[in-house]
Amino acid sequence: MNRYHPLAPGTYTGVSSGYRTPDRPDHRGVDIAANNGTPIYAPTDGTIAHVGIDDDPQGYGSWLVIDSQTQWGLDFTFGHTPPSSFINPHTGQQWKFGDPVHAGEQIAVVGSEGGSSGPHLHFETFGAPGRFGGPDLDPDSTWLKEAKDPREAPKDNGHTSLVGKLLVDFSAGVPTAAQIQSGGFAGAIRYISDPRAEWMLGKPLRREEADALRARGMVVVSNFQFGKSDWLGGAEQGRRDAERGIQIHREAGGPETAAIYVSVDASPSEEQWNTLVRPYLLAWQERLGKTRMGVYCNYPTIEWALRDGVGTYFWMHNWGSNGRVHPAAHLHQFEIDKQKVGGVGIDRNRILKERFGQWDGVAADIPTPVVEPVQPQPVTSPTGYPIAWYGGPGYDTGHGAYLRIYLHTTENQDWVARAENVANYQAGAQNGSYHYLIDDHHIINTVSTKNTAWGVLSDNRVSVQIAMVGTSGNTETWSGANPNREERPKSREQWLAHTKMLDMVAFVIAKVATEYDIPIERVDIGGVGHNRKGVSSHNNYTYGSRVLKGFKDGTHWDVPDTFPYDVVLTAAKRYAGLPDDPDRFPLPPGHYWGPLDGPTESWSNTFGNEPQSSKDGLKRWQQTIGIPGTSIFDKATQDVATRMQQLWGWPVTGNVYEGEWNEVIHNGWRLPAPEPPRPAVPIEAGPKVHHSKKIKEVTGPGLTDRFGMAATDLGVMARTPSGRLLAIFGDTFRGPRVGEGDWRSPVALFSDTKKLDEGIVWSEAAGGDPRYARQLWDYQHDNPFFSTVLPSDVVTIGDTMYLHAMVNKGLGNVVWTEIWKSTDDGHTWQHTGAKFDAGIHRGLAQLWTWDAPGDGWVYVFSTGFQRDKPLILRRVREDRITDRNAYEGWGWKDGAWRWGNEPTPVLERAHSAAKFGEMCLRAIQGKWVLVTFDSSDAGGYDIDVRVFSEITDNLYEAHKSTPLRGVGWGQEGDDAVAQLYGPSIVPGSKLDGGFHIFVSQWKTEGPDKGWPYRVLQFKIPVSSPGFRDDGGVNPHDGR
Known part of the structure; x- marks a missing residue:
């Protein structure tokens, strides 16, 4: 057998990170740098052992595992791969656990999922028993050093699927059919529309060209596009285009069953879809019929088409698709005008599904034959047999795709030994095991079929082991050593004497075969050699392995061919035909x-x-x-x-x-209905103040160390759906200094404080343990991809809380940001799938603050996390808060500010002499309040408060005050704090009453650095625009 590289030569640039290097000792594989969308090939034959769909968001993201233990004693892992590319070329469906894989087949494409800093393939190799439980090995020395071009792997001659193959499209000329085929293409997508310009020599498709393609066994697909904006003409244009397109399709020999793709060569807005694109396509669909209607469009347009019942086939282009491939797409145009065939510039397209509307690709309806119902035959035990769990014998975790059920005997005396005796022996010896042991009285399950039992040496991972307690020889009882030999097998009559045992074997065969889709058919020595699926014996494996493995794998001769397979398999088929009890507990007893x-x-x-x-x-x-x-x-x-x-x-x-x-x-038991939520008790903010006042320290020794968080910062706050106060903190430590034990972030505390002037008092911790503030989700700090996750801000919308968090590799170096949610009043948090690149909007969408004023929108101010960048403003509908494509900016374009533009800075540090750090936005009593940390050294280093009426007001003209200023250590007072940062508005604050904020403090220099590292509560003066608290008129931007 040959080793094949997972990437083809010329499609990757090399290894960007090696195996367990000194700087990354926990990196268990190699990173091979390649562009997004680069095909990944199976390096050898095997089976799919794991299909990970976004189940490791901080690591692999999505990933595949191929089990090639039988072939090489290895498993292969492919990480950071987009799940939309997990297509089995044999079925056109997503890969499933147990699917066979052939060397050289495309299994996925390169991506940048999970904790990835850029597109690459993370490739791992594992020894026995495999990825789950086996040792990781250096992929370079184990595999890659001698690996060949995967495209040279022999093809599976029985495989005629087109999934994964390429189609070409072009308009500037017409390559010959021979040139297209020699270019590696399975066919062509061709225009059935008139040329828009003289250079479009490839329009329209002619009959002689279509005939030449089909004569070579290639496929033809019809597509209409006169120009990029055909759809702007709406329904009337659609009717005209449909008549012309269908005419050209027929003249070229196109079948009446084939699809026609209608082009939307743009990235339309949803409003354009509703008013122009949809009417245009529906006019086509009315003329063509939905079953033949194809649409060439981007990812969002496929979503809208599916929603509105437009089209059956979808050919997806990348414009506006944001690197995603829609799971409903039949074709994907992944490359435009980068290659030539026959001197003509071409686009390349990948086939994603078996049926994609190709000519002659739609079969006529075949009448469904009338099948007479099969009358179930009687079985000995209509309710089956009980199976007892009896753990202890050894096993390997996991298994491959089960192909066969092997029958064994334990070589104990007939009628005497019990299944439990054998299980106890195997539990002590730990050198052999079976999934099921069956004696003449009952059945026990000693190894779960989710794991691999040790019954047939090299074929264990693909087989289920059933052992009968007794002997395969004709001497049933003895004293001393077992006298039985292979040349003296048990007779058929002796087997048939064990009536109940054989019937229980039949019952278990039926159970396993039904569960794992194994045919209840005899597989003899030759069948094992040809790797057929079915029911066999250890005897038949021993001799069949000569062909299957290339060597005789062992010497066991149980169970000989005198075994009455006909009787047992007939009974097994009858048991398999019994209607299953849909309410039966689906796990083994005791599990x-x-x-x-x-x-x-x-x-x-x-x-x-x-x-x-x-x-x-x-x-x-x-x-x-x-x-x-x-x-x-x-x-x-x-x-x-x-x-x-x-x-x-x-x-x-x-x-x-x-x-x-x-x-x-x-029995229909249900949880009792929860008690109706009690109305949230109002929070008393106290009277207004005219001067800032420190209320108390809210974290630190004696305050929060009972939750394991003596040192912490930030504390962004919101009211939970039930009305409690929730504060979410950043980097947190058990000891009273930064770095002193159990680093966690984010963590959260609840408070039931109702009078803010008395200071916030904490009631319990979030994260699953009310007594200890556990990290809200599990990850390892200072891993190879990032160091910590910090909270930006939290907002409550209905019954759900949303937390925006920054994933950092060192302070100020944001790798990406993401949104988490809680649906249980803030106790536990789940990833929403929303992940934002740190570079979007020129790096000004890293540190967020947001609020939902009740108008259906969430408004977001954001900046970079470097404290040297301006602010931008965006908004998103409440019900689309986790859709990263639904956010729209407030920006200046064509002489006016509008929503929907690329966001323009609304507050520049150059104009305000400010360096914006952490901030907090809240809608309070019909006004907006924005509290920001100004980290500038000149005229700043303080906490600023701006109050304004509309979210889009000019912030340079907003009423601004500075209630807290930064000072040196030893100079602190009610309005002066050393090394302050991280302001957050305390819920319940009022513009016409008390206004409270949290502020963080961290001593970073000196022999006692690292403490204080805490959060403080202040009550500050805040007034409405135009008036100071002392009654005097306040000039704009005044302090």
Whole structure:
């Protein structure tokens, strides 16, 4: 067998980061630099062992694992790959666990998902038992050093799928069919429209050209585009274009069943879609029919088309698609005018689905044959047999795609030994095991089928092991050593005497075969050699391995061919034909849904080795009890199971056992309706003040060390949906100085304080443990990609809280930003999928502050996190807050300020002598209040407050005051703070009453640096525009 490189020569620039280098000792693979969209190929034959869809947002992002343990004793990992490219070329569907993969097949494309600083392939190699449990190995010495061009791998002759292959499109000329084919293309997308200019020699498609392509076995696809803005003509233009396009399609020999793609060669707005594009396309669809309607467009347009019932086929271009490939796309134009065929400039397109509207690609409807219902045959035990869990024997975690069920005997005496005796021996020896042990009385399950039992040496990972307690020889009982030999096998009659055992074997075969889609068919020695799926024996594997593996793998001769396969497999088919009880608990007895790090009995459905029945079952339980059906054991599942166990008085574990299943599924139990939310108690801000006043220190020893956070900063605040106060803090440490133990960020505390003048008092911590402020989500600080995550601001919209956070590699160096949400009043937080590049809007969208005034919009002021950049203003609809493409800027263009423009700075540091740092925006009593930290050395280093009426008001003319100023250590007072930063408005503050803010303080120099590192509460004077607190007129921008 040959080794193949995962990337083709010429498509990558080299290794950008090596394996476990001194500067990255935890980097378990190599990073191979390549452009986004570069094809990734299978380096050898194997099976898909993991399909990770956004399940590692801080690391791989999305990733694939190929299991090639059988072929090479290796697993391969491919990280940072966009899930839209996870297409099985044999099916046109997303890769699934267990799918076979052939060397040289495209499996994905290069991306920059997860914790990636740029497009590259993260490639790993793992030894036995594989990626999950095996050692990581240096990919260079293990594989890449001798790897060949993957495009040279022999093709699977039985594979006729077009998925993953390329189509060409062109308009400046007409390459010959031979030139197109020699260029590696499977066919062409051709214009059925008149030329718009004289140079468009490739328009329209002629019959002789189409015939030449089809004569070479290539496909033809029809596309109409006279100009880039055909759709501007609306419905009337659509009707005219449809008549002309259909005419040219017919003249060129196009079938009446083939699709025609209609072009939207633009990035239209949703308003343009509604008023122009949709009417244009619907006019086409009315004439052509929806089943033949194709649309050439970008990602958002596909979304709108699907929503509005426009089109069946989609050819996606990249303009306005933001690097994404829509899962509904049939074709993807990934490259424009960079190559030539026959001297003609061409575009390249990848086929994403088997049927994409090609000529002769739509088969006529085939009548569905009438199938007579099969009458179920009687079985010995219509309700099946109980299976007891009896753990202890050894196993390897995970498994490959199951191909066969192997039957064994344990070589104990017939009728005497018990299954438990064998299990106890194997548990002690730890050198062999089976999934199921069956004696003449009952069945026990000793290794879960989500893991690999040790039964047939090199074929373990692709097979399920069922062992009968007894011998394969004709001497059934003995004293001393086992006298049985291969040349004296048990007779058919002796086998048939074990009536109940054989029927239980049939029952287990039916159960496993149904679960893992294994045919209930005999696989003999030759069948094993040809790697066929079905039911076989250790005997047949031993001899079949000579062909399958190239060597005789072992000496076991159990179970011989005297075994009555006909009787057992007939009974197994009858058991498999029985209607399954849909309410049956889908896990093995004694097993439960629980955490990933639990024992083998705990099923999290996140490891990747669990059968579909486990995922479907947990999803059903979740949805029935009233929580989102995620199919995985998540925090919501643990919480609702915990509450159920508390109400029933059961042991509280948070796991979902058969008892929890039966009460919900069989008996209809539901959580009692929650008590109606109590109205939020108003917060008393106290009277106005005319001078700033320090209320108290709110964090530090004696205040927050009981939550494990003696040292912390920031504390951005909001009221939770229930009306509590929530503050989210930045870098936090257990000890009283920066760096002293258990670094966490972000963390959060709740307060039930109702009188702000008495100072904020903390009630409990968020993050799952009310007594200890745990990090709101799990990640490792100072990992290879970033060092810490800091909160920008938090906002409450309805029943959901949203937190914007900055992912930093050192202070001031933002890698990306992201939005997290909480739907349980701030206790736990989940990633929303919204991730923003640190460089957008010229680096002015890193540090955010936001609020929702109740008009349906969320307004965002932002700047860089370097304290030297201006502010910009954006907004987003409340219901699209996690859609990064829905944010629109407030900008100056064509002589006017408008929403929808690229955001223009609304406050420049050059004009205000300010350097903007942390800030807080809140809508209060019909006004806007913006509190900013001015970090400038000259005339600044203070906290500024601006009050204005409209969010788009000129901030240079906003009423501005400076209630707190920075001073040196030892010079502090009620309006003077040393090394201050990070202001946040305390909820409940009033413009016509008390106004409270948090301010952070961090001593960074001197022998005692690192403390103070804390948050302080101040009450400050804030007035409406135009008036000072002393009654005098306040000039604009005055202090």
